[in-house]
Amino acid sequence: MTLKLSDIPGHEGFAAPVLPDGTLARSSGAFTRAFIGYQGACSCGWSDRRRFPPTPEGAKDAEGRWYEHAKPLLLAAPPNWLVVKSNLLCEQIVNLAGERPLAALTLLAQVESWQRTLLDQAVTSARAAGASWAEVGEAMGVSKQAAHERFRDA
Ligand SMILES: [Zn+2]
Structure with missing residues (x-):
């Protein structure tokens, strides 16, 4: 799932799968390789440091962290x-x-x-x-x- 807000184009949030070497997969869609968790990430290149378990709940929690990234951007973005x-x-x-x-x-x-x-x-x-x-x-x-x-x- 991607998170978007029309007032901040260029920022699409997602739960990035964390690969075994610690790097992040750059999209959340149809991921089949082994991964060890989720971290919040954004299409602008931002990624969260906090890692969540590789479960549906972990993905939701990682997505939720994107709002912390988006909040100050939204405050500075005109409607x-x-x-x-x-x-x-x-x-x-x-x-x-x-x-x-x-x-x-x-x-x-x-x-x-x-x-x-x-x-x-x-x-x-x-x-x-x-x-x-x-x-x-x-x-x-x-x-x-x-x-x-x-x-x-x-
Ligand atoms: Zn962003």
Whole structure:
């Protein structure tokens, strides 16, 4: 069984069979070779250190460990439905800029004004909730130094 959450594409969790030499099989499907246990693993390359028995219950427990890997990723991932809306808005503004560039400029100026305010609020909330500058930077795709320099006075 694979575990997936639509908000974190690229992370599919599974119970990886542990081979006799200690290495992990990279999938859970139709496994027939001898194995000595299960460890939680993810399609991104993450694997859990904790080993569970080679039983159906062990597989379930190993899968359960994937949620510990997924939880912080989910906290930093925007909901998929909102990403879809954001991409659609971007696409529609591109079209508007082609057809009526002055109207697109008016709209983009509005977006920029609320975007800056919301960005400051989100950084303040993340910091108040205990996020480090490294986590803030990672969520925005910039370095921790860049995030700190830009928002330290927010
Ligand atoms: Zn992963």
